[in-house]
Amino acid sequence: MPKDWIEIRAIGKSVSKDAAVAVLVKAGSPGVVEYAKAVAPAEGAIISHSVWSGAPDESFETAGVTASLTAYLPSNSPYDVNALKNDLKKIGWKFTASVYVEVDWSIKWRLHIRPVKVSFGQASFIVRPPWIHVKAGKGCRVIVIDPGMAFGTGSHxxxxxxxxxxxxxxxxxxxxxxxxxxxxxxxxxxxxxxxxxxxxxxxxxxxxxxxxxxxxxxxxxxxxxxxxxxxxxxxxxxxxxxxxxxxxxxxxxxxxxxxxxxxxxxxxxxxxxxxxxxxxxxxxxxxxxxxxxxxxxxxxxxxxxxxxxxxxxxxxxxxx
Incomplete structure (x- = not known):
């Protein structure tokens, strides 16, 4: 089953960036992403597969910010968000949190596979995945392919x-x-x-x-x-x-x-x-x-x- 995560987007002075990374990793993030240019999270925005749980705190100032980090904490993490806030505050950093639902890519990738038709003369093939059905005309042969991890969906x-x-x-x-x-x-x-x-x-x-x-x-x-x-x-x-x-x-x-x-x-x-x-x-x-x-x-x-x-x-x- 997909696991729910909390996406943490933190901003602060670049001089204390390493300390901020250490705090985020300690909190349970498996890794930390650094953005080349610090940006404040957009209010109510849907970014990638993240869904903001609410607008950022209005007191969230971005003046003088030179570093931006994104981390992910398991929703069931024993680390308290308030503790994270206090630890980051000690080094002059602030953050916003949003709900991040991990995508089940074993299902998501299917959206990109479509039926493919190949013809020569009056004859043709239609190659389709199992979850899409098509009507085949005269002289057309249908091939059902679930590629899994193997090469060959018909699209290449x-x-x-x-x-x-x-x-x-x-x-x-x-x-x-x-x-x-x-x-x-x-x-x-x-x-x-x-x-x-x-x-x-x-x-x-x-x-x-x-x-x-x-x-x-x-x-x-x-x-x-x-x-x-x-x-x-x-x-x-x-x-x-x-x-x-x-x-x-x-x-x-x-x-x-x-x-x-x-x-x-x-x-x-x-x-x-x-x-x-x-x-x-x-x-x-x-x-x-x-x-x-x-x-x-x-x-x-x-x-x-x-x-x-x-x-x-x-x-x-x-x-x-």
Whole structure:
């Protein structure tokens, strides 16, 4: 349960600032914030998540003030506010108090996650969190993602362009691959969003791996919620067995370069490799590295400063 706090905003001479900090910490504040320029608290103002319990004392003078400190005391602190007032008064400091309700960020962060739509041709995905419902039109597949602490809500440019690449590969007219007999490996799956997207497109076999325990837990949960038969594995890429028609890796560029031989080794003949997590300035280096191991770039998607590249071997089909 969230805990209630008392926000203390104190002002006084900078020469006695250290003494004021000591008093506030002694009173039970886990830390003290110093403002570069002293300001008096605004009457009746709502600042951040703080709610003033009342206007400051009219005798609260700010003339000559050169330091301002903010501290937080638990509402159930045994330290008496009057004692704090007396201790600060001894060094020439004054303060106002307000009620501060600690935000439950496990709920608050949800306000910033909205449904995301990614389209290519007549096909599209809508990625939504569990707490928001949407109507999907013809040709639209809905993916429900609760990211938890794992990467992949659908809002990041690299995730969007990877989803667009999957739509190109499997769903548009004259698609590069038929999903019915296809297989896909999602390297560094995070929330599992790309692996789930593949299943939504009808890909028969989907394997998702990650070396992060939290990501594995989140990906398995999301696969269940979406009723998608994804095999989620903790095996590293080097220890993953089999060959896949599509390999997707949305990870940082240094890891893509390091894993290049292993990524190619997991690619089936005439398969496609989707690489993302790349900044525009990194894409040419990555493209060159994978061309040197015998892969041909056939597609490129960009969004903001990010880029996603699609490769195949020289015997596979490319497209626009």
């Amino acid at each position: 440019a690299t995730t969007k362009t990877c989803l667009k690449a999957l739509l190109w590969l499997f769903s548009v007219d004259g698609a590069a691959l038929s999903p019915r007999g296809a297989s896909l490996l999602d390297v560094g799956t995070g929330s599992g969003i790309l692996a789930i997207a593949a299943k939504k497109l009808g890909v028969k076999e989907v394997v998702a791996n990650d070396i992060d325990a939290v990501a594995l837990k989140v990906a398995r949960k999301n696969a269940r919620v979406n009723k998608s038969a994804v095999f989620v594995s903790s095996a590293t890429l080097e220890k993953t067995k089999g060959a896949f028609k599509v390999v997707v890796a949305n990870i940082i560029s240094t890891e893509l370069l390091r894993l290049a031989p292993s990524l190619k080794a997991r690619l089936a003949p005439k398969g496609f490799l989707v690489l993302s997590g790349l900044l525009d300035i990194e894409s040419s280096e990555v493209a060159k590295a994978f061309s040197l191991i015998g892969l041909k770039q056939v597609k490129s998607y960009s969004s903001k400063e990010w880029r996603t590249l699609v490769f195949t071997d020289n015997g596979a089909r490319s497209g626009e």
